[in-house]
């Protein structure tokens with residue numbers, strides 16, 4: 001499934017989740033005063049948007065590649081392919097599953113590196129590159 005198909009499938013799935021959550025809450029929303037409506041709809045939003053964040057993060061992770069160490073260019077070794085992280089976000093609660101790597105050369109811990117990072121680093125390293133390419137190469141991987 002390519003990225004556009006994956007995005008369309010996620011939007012379709014989350015649309016159905018929203019409709020089901022709203023249908024379940026609707027009778028109570030109709031009986032509530034304005035403050036009660038907002039409270040109940042906020043709960044509906046949290047129940048729906050938490051899974052939306054999970055799906056969006058998973059779709060991003062599908063495009064990640066371990067790449068090379070951003071500090072020394074060494075080989076990154078997989079530490080954990082799907083380390084769970086439970087978060088209470090602004091729009092809902094969710095669990096992210098992210099791959100973690102450690103550099104065999106310098107020991108730097110790195111979360112998943114975007115596939116484009118290597119190309120940007122290569123461009124930055126060959127003949128200096130431009131400042132934006134260097135910033136992109138430095139900014140994509142995150143340290144723990």
Ligand SMILES: [Zn+2]
Nearest residue numbers: 069072103106
């Ligand atoms: Zn390294």
